[in-house]
Amino acid sequence: MIANLTFIGAGNMASSLIGGLLAKGYPADRITATDAQPETLERIKNALYINTTTDNLEAVNNANAVILAVKPQSMKAVALELAPALQKRKPLVISIAAGINLSSLEKWLGSGLAIVRCMPNTPALIQQGATGLFANKNTSEADKTLAQNILEAVGLALWLDTENQLDAVTALSGSGPAYFFLMIEAMEQAGIKLGLNEKTARQLTLQTALGAAAMAQGSSDTPEELRKKVTSPGGTTEQAIHSFQQSKFNLIVQTAVEAANARSIGLSSELGE
Ligand SMILES: NC(=O)c1ccc[n+]([C@@H]2O[C@H](COP(=O)([O-])OP(=O)(O)OC[C@H]3O[C@@H](n4cnc5c(N)ncnc54)[C@H](OP(=O)(O)O)[C@@H]3O)[C@@H](O)[C@H]2O)c1
Structure with a gap:
């Protein structure tokens, strides 16, 4: 029916x-x-x-x-x-x-x-x-x-x-698109700072985001395994990942998602009655 x-x-x-x-x-x-x-x-x-x-x-x-x-x-x-x-x-x-x-x-x-x-x-x-x-x-x-x-x-x-x-x-996928937009914005700005024009920096960043998500979705490897596979010792990716880790990237993301979760709980009690 x-x-x-x-x-x-x-x-x-x-x-x-x-x-x-x-x-x-x-x-x-x-x-x-x-x-x-x-x-x-x-x-x-x-x-x-x-x-x-x-x-x-x-x-x-x-x-x-x-x-x-x-x-x-x-x-x-x-x-x-x-x-x-x-x-x-x-x-x-x-x-x-x-x-x-x-x-x-x-x-x-x-x-x-x-x-x-x-x-x-x-x-x-x-x-x-x-x-x-x-x-x-x-x-x-x-x-x-x-x-x-x-x-x-x-x-x-x-x-x-x-x-x-x-x-x-709500905190992960509901608000999540904005987190990826923020990452895309930041990578685009970094590319421009290194001498690429805005259009090229955006196109490369967007295609990289799309390619990485599609690869992760289609692979039996975990995202961590995929990351390790593309991080050759002494290479460029390793330098960037090391810099992210020194800035406590995972903790930054965890804290942000927890803030969204807390706000979602707060909104529920505000809107309930
Ligand atoms: N957009 C998102 O990303 C997203 C994600 C997850 C969940 N949601 C949820 O989806 C819901 C809708 O969001 P939206 O972005 O689609 O909002 P929206 O574009 O504002 O659509 C809601 C529509 O409902 C109309 N409406 C208001 N009172 C009504 C009534 N009594 N009878 C019939 N229609 C009425 C509104 O008209 P008026 O403009 O005149 O009020 C408006 O056109 C929200 O509850 C939101 O939490 C949205």
């Missing part, structure tokens, strides 16, 4: 998910999106040919899965508005909102619903996303498969053992 999917909020993340689903052959007439902005809906309808409406209640009427894709700050109002309709039909609910716990969603939506919380990241925009998912106890295997299929339309989707791990996912 092809499920009817309703997206509440048709912004960046919802558009990426819908775009990914359509690219994988999901029928457009089985997808409905709502938004507070009629212009946003007009844009998405013209680009993706899905059903659109500004009426959230009408949109969930026929849904097998409802994807809550509004900003975390809007989530409570949206959940309270949808609660009676969702309780009547009990579709699968998927929340992509950062920092909104299952306990808050269960409080606002009422008990007994199957709810999956997940944390995608921005490369979902180009179907290269990475998502962590966690389901509440009401979620059946069929619901989990549906949630996984939706998130896999835009990249990797991995189930987590505990809800708390979503904070770690």
